[in-house]
Amino acid sequence: MDKSVKFWDRIAERYSKQPIAEEAAYQKKLQITREYFRPDMQLLEFGCGTGSTAIAHAPYVKHIQAIDISPKMIEIAEGKAQTNNVDNVTFNCSSIDEIILPDQSMDAVLGLSVLHLLDNRQEVISKVYNMLKPGGVFVSSTVCLGDSLMKYLKLIVPMGRFFGLMPLVAVFSTKELETSLTHAGFEIDYQWQPGKNKSLFIVAKRVA
Numbered sequence: 089m090d091k092s093v094k095f096w097d098r099i100a101e102r103y104s105k106q107p108i109a110e111e112a113a114y115q116k117k118l119q120i121t122r123e124y125f126r127p128d129m130q131l132l133e134f135g136c137g138t139g140s141t142a143i144a145h146a147p148y149v150k151h152i153q154a155i156d157i158s159p160k161m162i163e164i165a166e167g168k169a170q171t172n173n174v175d176n177v178t179f180n181c182s183s184i185d186e187i188i189l190p191d192q193s194m195d196a197v198l199g200l201s202v203l204h205l206l207d208n209r210q211e212v213i214s215k216v217y218n219m220l221k222p223g224g225v226f227v228s229s230t231v232c233l234g235d236s237l238m239k240y241l242k243l244i245v246p247m248g249r250f251f252g253l254m255p256l257v258a259v260f261s262t263k264e265l266e267t268s269l270t271h272a273g274f275e276i277d278y279q280w281q282p283g284k285n286k287s288l289f290i291v292a293k294r295v296a
């Protein structure tokens with residue numbers, strides 16, 4: 089965890105200045121997500137990075153608790169919220185493992201470009217399931233490196249990690265991610281992949 093915090097702290101400033109890689113796909117994901125929102129909703133976003141998505145969604149819900157393990161990411165996110173006069177997003181430096189929320193307290197949880205960075209994906213997905221109210225949704229967007237040619241990363245990633253160049257990157261397929269979600273009790277309500285090897289966008293619902 090310590091290595092990951094250092095990695096994300098180190099690149100936070102650069103990350104915040106990078107243009108969005110796939111603007112049209114990003115906008116579509118925002119749009120689809122908002123179809124699930126109501127103005128009275130309480131959200132959690134984990135791995136919020138520099139806060140852009142939480143800030144973009146803020147006008148559509150009551151409150152967003154946004155967390156990230158990197159203090160630098162959180163500092164930048166807080167600055168952006170202030171600049172944009174957004175006062176219904178609370179940013180905190182925390183990992184998804186540390187945060188304690190009452191069962192069935194959240195209407196939606198967002199985990200965007202973060203599930204592949206966890207070494208305990210199943211545990212986290214089950215934790216998210218428990219914190220959601222019945223009918224609540226878990227919105228994720230995840231690169232599934234196990235799907236295709238990108239399997240060669242299975243070799244590169246451990247090397248990069250060994251040399252301290254990369255954070256932990258978990259390799260799993262679309263099928264394995266779907267299984268993790270259904271195993272926790274979720275039903276997949278919406279699924280979209282903008283193209284081959286692109287991040288898989290899933291809205292998973294806690295039905296009961």
Ligand SMILES: C[S@@+](CC[C@H](N)C(=O)[O-])C[C@H]1O[C@@H](n2cnc3c(N)ncnc32)[C@H](O)[C@@H]1O
Nearest residue numbers: 096135136137156157158183184200201202205
């Ligand atoms: C690839 S960035 C994605 C940021 C943002 N969600 C986005 O889509 O631009 C991954 C972020 O997840 C954070 N992160 C990694 N592991 C985490 C964990 N266990 N709990 C909370 N945040 C985590 C990192 O610090 C980093 O800011």
